[in-house]
Amino acid sequence: MNDLRAESPEFQSDLLQAVKGVLDSGHFILGPEVSKFEDTWAKFTGTSHCVGLASGLDAIEVGLRSVGIGPGDEVITTSMTAVATVIGILRCGAIPVLADINPATGLIDIDSAERCLTSKTRAILIVHLYGQLRDLAMWVNFCEAHNILLVEDCAQAHAARENDSTAGSFGIFGAYSFYPTKNLGAIGDAGALVTHDSDLAHSAKILRNYGQVTRYVHDVVGINSRLDEIQAAILTIQFGRLMEKTRRRMEIGAQYFRDLHNSRFDLLSKPISSENHVYHLFVLLSEERDSLMEALSDEGIQTLIHYPIAIHQQEPLKHLRRDPLGLLGSEHHASTCFSIPCAPHLTDKDVESVISSLNGY
Numbered sequence: 001m002n003d004l005r006a007e008s009p010e011f012q013s014d015l016l017q018a019v020k021g022v023l024d025s026g027h028f029i030l031g032p033e034v035s036k037f038e039d040t041w042a043k044f045t046g047t048s049h050c051v052g053l054a055s056g057l058d059a060i061e062v063g064l065r066s067v068g069i070g071p072g073d074e075v076i077t078t079s080m081t082a083v084a085t086v087i088g089i090l091r092c093g094a095i096p097v098l099a100d101i102n103p104a105t106g107l108i109d110i111d112s113a114e115r116c117l118t119s120k121t122r123a124i125l126i127v128h129l130y131g132q133l134r135d136l137a138m139w140v141n142f143c144e145a146h147n148i149l150l151v152e153d154c155a156q157a158h159a160a161r162e163n164d165s166t167a168g169s170f171g172i173f174g175a176y177s178f179y180p181t182k183n184l185g186a187i188g189d190a191g192a193l194v195t196h197d198s199d200l201a202h203s204a205k206i207l208r209n210y211g212q213v214t215r216y217v218h219d220v221v222g223i224n225s226r227l228d229e230i231q232a233a234i235l236t237i238q239f240g241r242l243m244e245k246t247r248r249r250m251e252i253g254a255q256y257f258r259d260l261h262n263s264r265f266d267l268l269s270k271p272i273s274s275e276n277h278v279y280h281l282f283v284l285l286s287e288e289r290d291s292l293m294e295a296l297s298d299e300g301i302q303t304l305i306h307y308p309i310a311i312h313q314q315e316p317l318k319h320l321r322r323d324p325l326g327l328l329g330s331e332h333h334a335s336t337c338f339s340i341p342c343a344p345h346l347t348d349k350d351v352e353s354v355i356s357s358l359n360g361y
């Protein structure tokens with residue numbers, strides 16, 4: 001599924017050089033490397049501000065707190081996501097309300113989201129699951145019509161675009177994770193939020209550093225969520241490879257869509273345009289998931305499940321409010337989905353062997 005070792009000795013030496021640069025500078029927290037990466041990432045996402053944070057989870061919490069969302073407020077999101085999406089909402093003190101997915105894409109369904117609206121809804125947090133950007137104009141209109149904020153969880157969608165805009169630039173803010181397995185990954189935990197809103201960025205910078213406005217003066221009770229200099233320096237190096245790696249993911253994804261044919265599993269909907277999907281994961285659906293995964297494993301092909309348990313089925317989250325019609329789409333997805341290898345380290349031969357194993361099943 002992933003091979004996170006440096007792909008070449010030259011690349012490893014670039015990474016080591018970046019770390020050495022930080023060691024030599026003697027500046028380890030909120031220094032020039034963090035600013036440099038923030039500038040790079042804001043520019044790349046077409047936003048005016050990027051705030052480096054310690055994780056993707058923190059980016060959701062800090063972003064929501066920065067727009068004043070907190071206790072008593074409701075935030076609608078999907079039940080088919082990484083648990084961090086929902087923990088971020090809980091951590092800012094707000095109430096997550098779970099909407100169902102569109103079974104064809106795995107993405108939050110607009111009719112279900114509409115049924116989740118109440119007078120307390122302040123925002124909808126959409127997740128660009130598996131790397132897919134879809135119908136952003138529709139979501140922008142939906143949020144305007146209901147006078148709520150649009151927030152994007154971009155943890156799986158680095159470099160995904162729709163109508164010439166990049167993930168994270170559609171909503172009030174976009175939350176990114178740079179966890180090592182993400183399409184742009186650090187060598188430890190890292191995250192960031194991007195936004196067009198300078199007040200939001202200002203608040204986020206205060207919140208990430210204990211609420212400090214000037215040295216030892218604290219206007220709010222913040223947290224410690226500072227992206228560190230080493231991870232920022234590594235991210236700047238990794239960024240240099242992001243587009244090349246993204247193109248490779250897109251190539252593999254397109255090949256799967258073209259060549260996978262077997263009635264014993266289904267593919268999700270094809271992206272409308274190739275730039276809409278960056279294939280963080282390539283997901284199939286099958287009622288025979290277990291035996292399919294076992295057959296692949298017997299041929300040396302690793303698979304994983306994203307995600308085997310929907311959010312509302314997780315023990316500590318079973319009480320969460322949800323679409324009054326239930327979350328059957330998410331439940332069915334959780335019991336049938338599995339992810340096949342789709343990462344830049346795969347050779348053409350690897351990809352062909354995944355295709356022939358699946359088609360031959």
Ligand SMILES: *Cc1c(COP(=O)(O)O)cnc(C)c1O
Binds near residue numbers: 153
């Ligand atoms: C990885 C991920 C997160 C959390 O990011 P961390 O950096 O691990 O906190 C949030 N949402 C989604 C959809 C993710 O895939």
